[in-house]
Amino acid sequence: MRDRQFFAATRAPLAVAAALLVAGAAPPAVAHRAASPRTAISDPAQYVNPFVGTKPGGIDYGNGGGAGNTFPGATAPLGMMQWSPDTVTYQHGGYFYDDQRIRGFSLTHISGAGCGDYGNIPFMPFLGDTPVAHETFSHAHESAAPGSYAVTFDNGLRTELTTTQRSGMARFSYPAGQAASLLVDAGRAFNKASGSVTVGTDTISGYTDGGGFCGAGNHYRIYFTAHFDQPFAKAGTVRDGALDASRHTATGQSEGIAPQPPRSAQAQRLRQPTELVHPDAPATGSDAQAMVTFAPGSTVTARVGISFTSAAGAEANLDREQAGAGFDKLRDGVRSNWNDMLARIAVSGGTTQQKRTFYTALYHSLLSPCALSDVDGQYPGMDGQVHQNPDGKVQYADFSGWDVYRSQIQLLALLAPKEASDVAQSVLNQGAQAGYFDRWTLANGGTGVMVGDPLPMIAAEIHAFGGTDFDAADLLSRALDGRGNDKERPGHAVYDNQGFLPVNTPGEWGPAAGTLEYATADFALSQLAERLGDREDHDALLHASANWRNTFNADSKYIQPRTADHTWPSFNPNSGDNFAEGNGAQYTWNVPYNQRGLFDAMGGNASVTNRLDSFFQQLDAGPGAPYAYLGNEPSLFAPWAYDYAGRPDRTDDVVRSAVTTLFGDTPGGEVGNDDLGEMGSWAVWGMIGLFPMVPGRAELVLGSPLFQGITISRGNGAIIDIKARNASADARYVHGLRVGGQASTRPWVSADLVGQGGTLDFDLATTPDPSWGHDPKDAPPSFDVGPARAASGPITGLGGKCLDVDQGAGPTVQLWGCNGTNAQRWTLAGDGTVQAAGKCLDVDGSGTAAGTVVQAWPCNGTGAQQWWPRPDGSLFNPPSGRCLDDPQSRTDDGTRVQLWDCNGTGAQHWVMLNH
Known part of the structure; x- marks a missing residue:
């Protein structure tokens, strides 16, 4: 059954804030103009070398070998x-x-x-x-x-x-x-x-x-x-x-x-x-x-x-x-x-070797999932029974879920939405027959391999990319029920109650990674719920997607493993302990749907850019070093993170370096497992200069195209035409962009490009232009849990007393007679924090026990500073599972506020005025 306690704690319209919305600028529409001459290609199969990946192209780091x-x-x-x-x-x-x-x-x-x-x-x-x-x-x-x-x-x-x-x-x-x-x-x-x-x-x-x-x-x-x-x-x-x-x-x-x-x-x-x-x-x-x-x-x-x-x-x-x-x-x-x-991606320009690398990667991206049903529609289900598909429908199998949700499924849905719709229905059929969604399925059986909850996320991504010919409502309902299934989500009870998977969670071999994976799946499902008009489940799932904050250590500024008592064990970012096929340095970037929140917690764009520059000193360093490991999945989002930090020129550089040095057209042309098309698809996206950064949505962040002409035919009539003036291996830096003929300084495009088609015209050069895409308002959207428009004003409790930062500096937060000062002017921010006097409402020591003091503390992006308004007027702190409370319902000045079990009493009823 669906975890009703979790949904009761986090659902519904907010009592003291606006409805949950995107944090950041609204996506620009893709304007249309008369298409420039489209790129066409004859016999692209001639460029495919199926031997690529059959010989080790990199070091064997112990995650399946150094070959494709x-x-x-x-x-x-x-x-x-x-x-x-x-x-x-x-x-x-x-x-x-x-x-x-x-x-x-x-x-x-x-x-x-x-x-x-x-x-x-x-x-x-x-x-x-x-x-x-x-x-x-x-x-x-x-x-x-x-x-x-x-x-x-x-x-x-x-x-x-x-x-x-x-x-x-x-x-x-x-x-x-x-x-x-x-x-x-x-x-x-x-x-x-x-x-x-x-x-x-x-x-x-x-x-x-x-x-x-x-x-x-x-x-x-x-x-x-x-x-x-x-x-x-x-x-x-x-x-x-x-x-x-x-x-x-x-x-x-x-x-x-x-x-x-x-x-x-x-x-x-x-x-x-x-x-x-x-x-x-x-x-x-x-x-x-x-x-x-x-x-x-x-x-x-x-x-x-x-x-x-x-x-x-x-x-x-x-x-x-x-x-x-x-x-x-x-x-x-x-x-x-x-x-x-x-030919659904036709390219022109570039060298023969680049075309061979590109079309071989595309070929590998289209080998899986594999047909399981016969020509008459019959197939063996996950329940061991023979099932019958409707005419024209194919049941697919072999879902490398943890790998392919990052970019392969989106590429398949972009190019073949009909087949992708059948893939999504196949995922649903598997879940219905097995009673849960497995993480990695082969033929008609589950394996339990890897971590997270990726299969429902795959279906949500297909839906976002226009593959909608499946029962999405049933998929969402079963995915929500699966959140409370031990087979689908080991450790789900503690994840829902405390907001993270602690070290030694039974059934989890990478709990720090698993927390990020569950949160990402929750986000993708929240977006599916929104498209289906299910606002209630959208809000609850979006809240759950903020659980990454509960594994973010404000002192080290890394995602870290955490114990059940909320303490931080000793941590080395080079170590893979409590992660899955990666380490803390690599997994810290894995919040693809809320890069803005992550970057603010890490110290802002300048700090993030410096860390990324250090991280990309090596592109494929393996799981035991504090550098990128682009031969495996946990690092795949990170090259695109620069777009969110105002440095898309660095994305241009890192992505181009990766696709031209880590991928090739020879048998040793891959440095890590292709993983049923995931690595090949990442190379394809990188070479066309687009990337589906946010699981469950269809906006695309930008790099720079390797080819001068690219035409993407979606198989449903929509066409995307891309021109890249001066494109070459060296001319990798964007100096200008026109979207539908209109100049744009945004290193991203809205979902309209995927949904309706359109044109992109890039101007490229061999030297960086750090000013293009640098303005914070041009950054791709991030998705957080607070109101899109911050709400500000005094917050009152019992006796009409105001929540007050003592002396305007803290750390004490108390009840005090309302006086109109800034110490009593609180802001419900888009990142889920409650702020006053330049500080955030914070649970002392990230405590979880009833009676823990709540204070004003420098904002640090952690779960201890998350306060989610609920319909009864309470402010809920998710990691502790408790509410902001007036001790013993006192009303005298100087009363300090605390955490306490949520009880719906007046001592936990808070009202924001003048907002």
């Missing part, structure tokens, strides 16, 4: 089948570029994860009558492109692969002189697996059971069917390393190979000794191996369908999607599908 962990094989956009070669030496994704030994071509893969799964049902062609563990090859005889892959082994045997969304086709060209053989292993995957295989006269079929992502207990079954264009010369299963032609059905299992680094609280507790990052696969497979042979010198075509639902589904997927097409036609068709998607 991508795969080079054949797949369609958002495809169920991802048919790719697997090398003997394992790397997440299945393919390690430096190893030129292929052990099979498996049907399913994950692109860029830091853990292993899939790699199911490898097909291994070979020569002779005895099964082999692998074959060698040279990269000179290998090629890959969107939708296709080909390699010729050193022995002359050639394999070509192509796919549709749920099926694939292989063409095996065997040299003459030796038996032409093929192994299909239904019991082998990257993790422990089991399976069953049946061999016919010209078919092989069966299923495989797998799971175990990141050591979790997820489980899935994949059915497959393979039809060959010629009957088998010999056929059977493998027993004792040889063909047994008398046995045509077999079952078996294998132990798997993928290392599983701990990525959940449970896995952290059970942490095993470090495993090899790149182990070699065992030479033998499972006992569920089919072996068939053909005439020497044959060219054999295999048509393969898969399904997560049923054997009949695999057959139907194959029949419907291939419809008898030949290999070349199928390959050309999937390339055309890729060109349709890739």
Whole structure:
């Protein structure tokens, strides 16, 4: 059930302040003018190098390796089948570029994860009558492109692969002189697996059971069917390393190979000794191996369908999607599908290498989520039951939630709002079937991997970007209920009651990070609630988004872990203790929706700019240094933070440096896991000079485009045209901008650009212009909990006495006869504070106990200075869960105010006058 106590404590219109609104300038509308000539591109697939990310491009910092962990094989956009070669030496994704030994071509893969799964049902062609563990090859005889892959082994045997969304086709060209053989292993995957295989006269079929992502207990079954264009010369299963032609059905299992680094609280507790990052696969497979042979010198075509639902589904997927097409036609068709998607961002100018880097990153951004439902709409749900989608709808799977909410989902929704709407409905379906929203889901199972509550946030982001064809109201309702579910939000009770996740919260392996993640999810959901007209839940969720303040230490000016008694344990910003794949220096910037509030707490724009400059002395320093770690997600917001501090020229510089040095067009062209398209999408946004900074909203903050011409076609008729005069690797600094033909000095654009389309014209130069975008009124909007327009006046309590700062200096705050002085003129500010005499109303020592003194103290941006007016006239302090109170209902001058349990009495009823 929804946590009603939390909502009762924080909801409703404010009694003494204006309604909750955006803090900052109202977004400018995107004016429209006649479009300049649009950028077009022919065959953008030619610029994609699927080998990018298959070789370590950076240091392995222990978060999944220093490579993109991508795969080079054949797949369609958002495809169920991802048919790719697997090398003997394992790397997440299945393919390690430096190893030129292929052990099979498996049907399913994950692109860029830091853990292993899939790699199911490898097909291994070979020569002779005895099964082999692998074959060698040279990269000179290998090629890959969107939708296709080909390699010729050193022995002359050639394999070509192509796919549709749920099926694939292989063409095996065997040299003459030796038996032409093929192994299909239904019991082998990257993790422990089991399976069953049946061999016919010209078919092989069966299923495989797998799971175990990141050591979790997820489980899935994949059915497959393979039809060959010629009957088998010999056929059977493998027993004792040889063909047994008398046995045509077999079952078996294998132990798997993928290392599983701990990525959940449970896995952290059970942490095993470090495993090899790149182990070699065992030479033998499972006992569920089919072996068939053909005439020497044959060219054999295999048509393969898969399904997560049923054997009949695999057959139907194959029949419907291939419809008898030949290999070349199928390959050309999937390339055309890729060109349709890739051309939705057409670029001109730039070098060939820059185009290759760009379109490869875009390609990786569009591999996931993956189709789970069959062509008839059936799919296995998170409840283990088969469900039916309406006609034309696709159920998607493989949600790397913690990663992709930052920019990949927004890019998908920008370019393909129809598909993105189905993704959002898929998230809702998962939550409805499981009874909660998991953080990282694979196929039809949850894994509990990472921290936070990202899946509802994904749906809110899709909605903000125009993917609205899903039941958003039901999604919001279930997400609100999920806030009180231990599986969805470990530690939710203490988070709601105290406003943060303390150190050692059960079920949390990164509570300081988890607090920020929950707060960000609450913010994104608040924006969805607002768009749906649900003001009550919007207000409550927006209040909850301020919980980041409860982990901000005003003395160190860092986000820090905190204990349940509200004290601060020893802290080193270089340490990752109580964070998730990052440290305090990196996570401190992770308040993307309220940079203004964070920056004020950190000391203002000048202080923030200096800290950012220091932070970006290194771009990919790993989780043990006080610098950026742009090979992983926790640092991804930080380069854009300069826009909020009046220094967009520094955003221009850092983002351009990152996309041109950390990303490339070679196999080592990524320094960290691509994470199902998240890192690729960040590079795409960076190269077009836009970024979706605020989860749950569609405003875009600005950098500078790398290309001189960019046209974004949204797939729904809206067009965004971008021109960047003088753009180059060095000309990275904005000196002028026209939005819809009108001059603008704002380093951001309103959601109208995403919703309606429009034009942006940049003037770029090789030297910075620190004056452009420097004016504080031009900063992108931040979103806080107080009134958009500050309310000021005396605050009275019992006996008509005024709340008073003693001697106009404090720290004592007391009741006193009203006298009209500044010591009694209070302001309800946009950041949730109550201020007078240049100070903030503050809970002494950030205490939480009833009776704790409330004082006037220098404003520091912490939760101890948050006071949220409620409908009964009380002022609620969220970290303590208590209210501002007149002790014993006294009315004599000099009575000091305190914290006390909220009780609705006159001693806690405060009224602001003359506001």
